[in-house]
Amino acid sequence: MNMMIERRQFLKAGGALVVGFAMSPNLALSAERKFPLRDVDTADVDSFLAIGEDGRVTLYSGKVDLGTGARVAFRQIVAEELDVPVDGIDMIEGDTALCPDQGGTGGSTGIVVGGMQIRQAAATARAKLLAMAEQVLSSPASGMRVNAGLIEASDGRGISYATLIGGHRIDVKVDRAAKVKDPNTYKVVAHSVKRPDLPAKMTGTHTFMHDFRVDGMMHARVVRPPAIGATLETVDESSIANIPGAHIVRIKDFLAVVAEREWNAVRAAKALRTRWTGGGGLPGSERVYAAIRTAEIARDEDLVKQGDSAGALRSAAKQFAATYEWPAQSHASMGPSCAVADYKPGDLTVWSASQATHGARRTLARYLQMPVDQIRIVYIDGAGCYGMNGHDDAAAEAVLISREIGWPVRVQWMREDEHGWDPKGPPQLLDLRAALDASGNIAAWETEAWLPENTPKLANRPLLAFAAAGIAQPVGQSVAQVQGNAYPSYELPNMTATVHWLKSTPLRPSNLRAPGKPGNSYAVECFIDELAAAAGRDPLEFRLAHLKDEFGQGLLKRVAERLDWKARPAPNPQRGNGALLTGRGISYLHYKHTDNRMALGLEVEVDRTTGKVRVTRIAAAIECGLMINPDGVLNQVQGNILQATSRTLFEEVVFDQSGVTSLDWESYPILTFPDAPQLEIDLVGSPFDKPLGAGEAASAPVPAAIGNAVFDATGVRFRRVPLTEARIRAGLEGGRAELPGGKRI
Numbered sequence: 001m002n003m004m005i006e007r008r009q010f011l012k013a014g015g016a017l018v019v020g021f022a023m024s025p026n027l028a029l030s031a032e033r034k035f036p037l038r039d040v041d042t043a044d045v046d047s048f049l050a051i052g053e054d055g056r057v058t059l060y061s062g063k064v065d066l067g068t069g070a071r072v073a074f075r076q077i078v079a080e081e082l083d084v085p086v087d088g089i090d091m092i093e094g095d096t097a098l099c100p101d102q103g104g105t106g107g108s109t110g111i112v113v114g115g116m117q118i119r120q121a122a123a124t125a126r127a128k129l130l131a132m133a134e135q136v137l138s139s140p141a142s143g144m145r146v147n148a149g150l151i152e153a154s155d156g157r158g159i160s161y162a163t164l165i166g167g168h169r170i171d172v173k174v175d176r177a178a179k180v181k182d183p184n185t186y187k188v189v190a191h192s193v194k195r196p197d198l199p200a201k202m203t204g205t206h207t208f209m210h211d212f213r214v215d216g217m218m219h220a221r222v223v224r225p226p227a228i229g230a231t232l233e234t235v236d237e238s239s240i241a242n243i244p245g246a247h248i249v250r251i252k253d254f255l256a257v258v259a260e261r262e263w264n265a266v267r268a269a270k271a272l273r274t275r276w277t278g279g280g281g282l283p284g285s286e287r288v289y290a291a292i293r294t295a296e297i298a299r300d301e302d303l304v305k306q307g308d309s310a311g312a313l314r315s316a317a318k319q320f321a322a323t324y325e326w327p328a329q330s331h332a333s334m335g336p337s338c339a340v341a342d343y344k345p346g347d348l349t350v351w352s353a354s355q356a357t358h359g360a361r362r363t364l365a366r367y368l369q370m371p372v373d374q375i376r377i378v379y380i381d382g383a384g385c386y387g388m389n390g391h392d393d394a395a396a397e398a399v400l401i402s403r404e405i406g407w408p409v410r411v412q413w414m415r416e417d418e419h420g421w422d423p424k425g426p427p428q429l430l431d432l433r434a435a436l437d438a439s440g441n442i443a444a445w446e447t448e449a450w451l452p453e454n455t456p457k458l459a460n461r462p463l464l465a466f467a468a469a470g471i472a473q474p475v476g477q478s479v480a481q482v483q484g485n486a487y488p489s490y491e492l493p494n495m496t497a498t499v500h501w502l503k504s505t506p507l508r509p510s511n512l513r514a515p516g517k518p519g520n521s522y523a524v525e526c527f528i529d530e531l532a533a534a535a536g537r538d539p540l541e542f543r544l545a546h547l548k549d550e551f552g553q554g555l556l557k558r559v560a561e562r563l564d565w566k567a568r569p570a571p572n573p574q575r576g577n578g579a580l581l582t583g584r585g586i587s588y589l590h591y592k593h594t595d596n597r598m599a600l601g602l603e604v605e606v607d608r609t610t611g612k613v614r615v616t617r618i619a620a621a622i623e624c625g626l627m628i629n630p631d632g633v634l635n636q637v638q639g640n641i642l643q644a645t646s647r648t649l650f651e652e653v654v655f656d657q658s659g660v661t662s663l664d665w666e667s668y669p670i671l672t673f674p675d676a677p678q679l680e681i682d683l684v685g686s687p688f689d690k691p692l693g694a695g696e697a698a699s700a701p702v703p704a705a706i707g708n709a710v711f712d713a714t715g716v717r718f719r720r721v722p723l724t725e726a727r728i729r730a731g732l733e734g735g736r737a738e739l740p741g742g743k744r745i
Contacts, residue, residue, distance in 0.1 A: 040100045045128070045170045047100040048121035049078070055149050055162035057082065057089045062102030063114030064094040065197070066355055067384045068695060069632035070110045072195045076628050077115055080181055080189040081122035083146035084161070087196075094357045094379025104356030106387060106511065107480070108693020111628055115691065123178035125170050132164050183626075183687035190687040192631035197381075209338045209353045209382040209391075210412065217340065217408040219262040220401050221269035222465070223255040224421065227658035228507075230279030239273040248272070249404050254468035256401050258409065266414075280658040282506050289325050291506065292429045298453045298503045304487050307494030312444035316435030320534060322527055325720040326428040326519030327652040328507055330662075332670060335383030336413035337390030337422070341398035343406075348375045352395040353382020360392050363460040364399060367471050386513030386643065388461060388478070390422040396465040416663040421464060424653055425512025426452045426479055426505040428519040430486065432527045440535035442546060444494040447487050447524070451516065452509055453501035454479045461510060479509045481592075482516025485700060488524055489590040489597075490546035507655065517591065517700040518644055522721060525587040525704030529570065530717060538567040539586055539708065547588070555599035555621040555684065556588055562619035562680050563601045570708070571715040581606040583713025587704035589697075596697035598622040600641075602677070604709040611728035613710055615645055615677040618702075624685035625692035636695040638679050644702035646671035652722050 038060075040047050050058045059078050065071035071091060079086045092098050094105075102114045130141040130151065137144075139153035152158040160166075183190070200206035225232070232253040240246045240257065246268035249256045257268035283291035313319055340351040348370065354360045357377040365372040382391055390413055398411040413421075429450040437443040455476025462473035487497035532542035540560050547553055559565075563584065575581045586601040602618040618641060627633045650669045654662040662668040685692075703721060711717050716731040 038098055042100045043173050045121045045125050045172050045174055049125055051161050051166050053166040057084055059089055059091045060099040061093045062099045063105045063110050064379050069195055072193050073628040074118055076188045076193055077119050078122045082126055084149045096357050096361045097376045101358035104359055108696040111691045112693050120178055121174050123180045124175040127178055128172045133159055186687055189628050193629055209380045210335055212351055212380055214408045217410050218258050219265040220256050220258045220409050220411045221265045222397050223269050225276045227279030230276040233275045233277050236273035240268040240271050243268045249401050252470040254465055282657050284656050285654045288427050289429050292450045296503045298501045301499050303497040305496050309444045309446050309494040309496040312494040313435050316443055318436045321433045324430045324523030328427045329425040329651045330653055331385045331389035331422050333383040333385050333389050336418040337394040338412045339395035339398045340410045341402040342408040343402040346374050350377045350395050351380050352377055353391045367466055387511035393464045396463045400465050419663045419668055420660040423508045423510030426509040430523040434531055436535055442492050445492050447497035449486050449499045451482045451499050452479050452505040477509050480511035480515035484517045484592045485589050486520040491548045514696040514699040518703050521589050521700045522703040526707045529708040533570050536569050543588055552597045558621040558682050559599045559601040559619050570712040572712045575713050579609050581713040583709045585705040585709030587701040589701050591697035596623045596692050598697055598701055600701045600705045602705050602709055604713055606713045611725035613649055613723050617678045619680040621682040624683050624694050625689040626687055627685050633694050637681050637698040640695045640698035641702055644699040648703040648706045648721055650722050
């Protein structure tokens with residue numbers, strides 16, 4: 001028997017319902033102001049969840065989906081804990097007026113941090129709903145089951161979430177100790193579910209930030225100086241007098257043109273005659289590493305210090321040294337940054353693809369001297385980014401222009417803006433020293449790295465528009481923890497790693513995917529290969545001999561099995577004598593020495609004539625922990641491996657004394673579809689594990705495996721990235737295999 005208690009009967013019975021103000025999922029707006037009446041305190045379940053009169057659940061997430069698939073994974077978490085269908089959940093994300101502040105979205109912490117907060121809120125809500133049903137049905141909650149939002153007692157009587165509380169507050173604090181589902185009972189979590197956003201994206205009907213419009217909106221383009229830091233002297237307004245409706249907005253050195261039609265704004269920005277003075281003073285990309293060595297150091301820090309590496313190096317018979325260089329790189333988002341702002345006195349709304357909308361709101365409030373609750377930032381999908389690109393800059397520009405003209409303004413960057421002015425992943429310089437003992441094992445290791453310091457508690461990354469407008473910006477730089485994996489993930493008896501923290505870096509920096517780790521790992525894992533070659537040992541066997549962690553050993557062995565690895569030293573004795581050389585490479589790391597463990601091996605072809613390197617096949621095994629949506633995790637691992645391949649083979653920001661000169665896809669190329677390798681991925685994890693963010697970790701070991709494979713194919717060790725055709729040709733023309741301590745290519 002399946003007996004349902006209807007809403008009318010329940011309300012007559014009274015008792016359990018805690019009545020707050022009515023709030024439907026579509027959240028009617030207040031008459032006084034356009035912000036909805038919602039709590040956004042992370043301590044309250046109602047900040048995360050609402051159940052409508054129709055039984056649909058609305059999830060409010062402060063974390064956003066930057067293309068990672070979090071949009072479905074968060075729904076799966078709620079669906080599992082509440083026992084409701086995934087397609088019965090609506091989701092609002094990154095809206096500062098509606099969603100709790102869960103911090104920025106980054107560092108592969110969307111699920112690890114944000115998802116687990118949502119999980120506890122949903123588990124708390126479930127417990128509250130069962131307690132309410134226990135009173136209404138006069139039946140113990142322990143004997144109840146829930147299916148598709150219907151709570152059923154053991155005698156068959158049932159009541160739905162909609163009847164219990166639909167349209168009203170759940171009104172309970174998040175219980176951090178709330179009992180969550182037993183992984184043995186998972187029906188939704190740990191299963192692959194299709195992403196709801198993909199059909200519209202694939203058919204061109206999805207609304208991206210670039211597609212968004214508001215009534216009365218003006219279009220703007222920012223006019224950039226010819227040199228970073230230049231001062232604006234004069235503007236010739238007559239130079240755009242023939243462009244219909246074009247207007248100039250100037251605030252000190254901030255200059256923009258505005259027009260009702262976007263094309264007129266583009267025309268005006270190109271035609272406007274200006275005179276600038278000063279600026280520049282950059283070392284240029286060809287001198288950047290020499291400049292790094294002589295740059296001002298804020299402080300030194302020992303990352304690890306075990307044993308006596310200096311003594312072991314002095315006493316060793318075989319000593320080796322090498323210098324590795326990693327370039328400045330761009331986010332290189334396919335769609336240039338874009339934002340819309342609508343400023344009115346006491347009321348500002350910004351539509352942005354920012355990955356930290358709550359943080360951006362605080363930044364705007366501080367500089368505009370407005371109360372935080374008068375500012376609303378609404379998240380809209382933008383072009384993909386691997387950290388903070390120009391999204392927040394475009395938003396700040398739109399806000400300044402809108403405040404000046406009193407109309408909503410859309411700022412759209414051009415390609416040269418995105419490549420030239422987005423904040424960059426900074427260059428890295430590492431000196432490595434090591435010694436081998438009589439058995440050919442590593443007796444000592446030293447890393448000396450020059451890396452830009454991440455300013456502690458930096459209020460915000462300095463923004464272009466505010467700096468140009470004369471609004472003082474915080475002193476410092478945001479680069480995240482770029483020192484990660486600057487020393488090996490192996491158990492070595494004597495090991496020291498020291499960072500010289502630099503006070504500044506030539507171009508405005510930012511956190512670029514897996515900040516610092518791909519460059520550090522490139523140096524460390526390539527140098528491991530150099531030592532293996534010097535010892536005449538197989539690179540896989542050499543790693544296994546120095547790795548005591550059985551889980552990590554298992555990952556390396558999985559990759560070797562995938563590649564049908566045959567033990568031999570590098571370089572490849574049968575790499576070929578014709579135009580096409582072939583090689584293999586392997587790498588391993590424990591991400592940040594605390595998170596995922598990952599092994600990766602690959603095969604390459606090197607064209608001796610052109611210098612082109614093509615990665616043909618990649619095999620990887622990565623520790624993932626609990627995977628909410630295994631297909632989504634696989635997508636992340638694949639995507640990050642491909643992007644790291646692109647960074648290793650192609651990507652380098654070229655700049656002169658004035659600024660960036662690699663302003664288009666020809667001068668800053670990326671991996672294209674025809675060059676994408678075959679991918680074979682083993683995801684290692686269990687529903688009983690804690691979740692681990694997989695995206696960042698998947699990037700880090702890729703460059704080293706490529707570098708090692710290129711050495712295996714050519715017999716030349718390339719210690720500077722990217723491995724461009726010109727760089728490979730120059731190395732091959734050197735005509736000899738480079739042993740540790742030899743010249744740098």
